Amino acid sequence: xxxxxxxxxxxxxxxxxxxxxxxxxxxxxxxxxxxxxxxxxxxxxxxxxxxxxxxxxxxxxxxxxxxxxxxxxxxxxxxxxxxxxxxxxxxxxxxxxxxxxxxxxxxxxxxxxxxxxxxxxxxxxxxxxxxxxxxxxxxxxxxxxxxxxxxxxxxxxxxxxxxxxxxxxxxxxxxxxxxxxxxxxxxxxxxxxxxxxxxxxxxxxxxxxxxxxxxxxxxxxxxxxxxxxxxxxxxx
Numbered sequence: 001x002x003x004x005x006x007x008x009x010x011x012x013x014x015x016x017x018x019x020x021x022x023x024x025x026x027x028x029x030x031x032x033x034x035x036x037x038x039x040x041x042x043x044x045x046x047x048x049x050x051x052x053x054x055x056x057x058x059x060x061x062x063x064x065x066x067x068x069x070x071x072x073x074x075x076x077x078x079x080x081x082x083x084x085x086x087x088x089x090x091x092x093x094x095x096x097x098x099x100x101x102x103x104x105x106x107x108x109x110x111x112x113x114x115x116x117x118x119x120x121x122x123x124x125x126x127x128x129x130x131x132x133x134x135x136x137x138x139x140x141x142x143x144x145x146x147x148x149x150x151x152x153x154x155x156x157x158x159x160x161x162x163x164x165x166x167x168x169x170x171x172x173x174x175x176x177x178x179x180x181x182x183x184x185x186x187x188x189x190x191x192x193x194x195x196x197x198x199x200x201x202x203x204x205x206x207x208x209x210x211x212x213x214x215x216x217x218x219x220x221x222x223x224x225x226x227x228x229x230x231x232x233x234x235x236x
Contacts, residue, residue, distance in 0.1 A: 003027050007047050013226050017051040019086075019171075019210050020044065022073065023058035030059055034072050041079045053208040054084035054171055056120070056146075067105055074113035084171050084207065085110060086118045086146040089127035096135075099126060103140045111142060118171050120146035123154060123182075130161045137168045144170035148212070150177035153190055166203050172196075173212035174228065185219055186227040197235045209236070 001009065003020070006027075010018055022028050033040030044052065055077060061069045077085055087106060090099045103119060110117045119127055119136065127133045128151050137143050147169040152162050156179060174196075175182075176189030197209070211228045215221045 001027070003043070004046070007050055009222070010225075011049050013222065013229065015050065015211075015225075015229060017053040017208060018047060019054045019056055019208065019212075020052060021056045021058075023056075024060055030057070030069065030073065033076060034069055037072060037076060037079075040076050044076065044080050052080055052082050053210060054082055054086060056086040058088055067109055070106060071109045071113070074110050074115045077115050078113040083114070084116050084118060084144075086120050086171055089119050089122045089125035089133075091125055092128070094126060096126075096132075100136065100139045103136060103143055107140055107142045116142070116144055116170055118144035118146040120171075120173065121148035121151040123151055127151075128155055130157055130165045134165050134168070137165070144168055146171040146173060148173040149191055149196060150175055150182055153177045153179055154182055163199070166199055166205075169200060169203065169205060170207055172200070172207075172209050174209060174232070175211070175213045176228070183214060183216065183219075186224055186231065193231060194235055197232075 007018060020028055022030050022033065024031060033043070055073070057073055059066055059069050074085065090102070103117070106117050119133070121127050121133070126136070130152065133145060137145065145165055145168040147166070154177065174191070174193070176184050176186045176191050178184055178189045209232050211225055213221065213224055213228070
């Protein structure tokens, strides 16, 4: 869907906020926002009844241009009153020090605009291992985590290891999952939403619970979105 069509659909489903993905393969492309920042701000502000909970940003640029582009995205975030930006994790095998340096630069850039950077839990990346993720956060002062429990169900990670990273969480991506299927119909997986909410409340978490479900041919997307929204509402 186009951005405005998505927002109308989410509003009809009674969501209160939206996280907007900014990536070249999506409907909101960083290249178009960066070409005219004022126009980009106006586009993103036009979300009607929904607040913007955050941006999930993937930039194709590299080197110093990457940080220049990221600073402009942070300026857009500030202008649209968005505090949280989620960024991808480096692929497994990336030198640890290289990733630390990269994330430190992003955090430094974001802080000048009053923005918080979170690295997201991601399969096939450094962040699929909670121990590595915890060390990254300990080495990058101010870095947060966009927590996706499905990643740790898929990798069979011990709950104790996941507990260690919850204090860094400042965004969540939720769906239902099993070890053999990353996304299943709500109620048919192993995600314990009640436990997650309780754990996050213990850490004084007061930010978004983001429903992050990909459309698929075997599921009615709107039905699944509504089911998970209603389920989460009973827990908070």
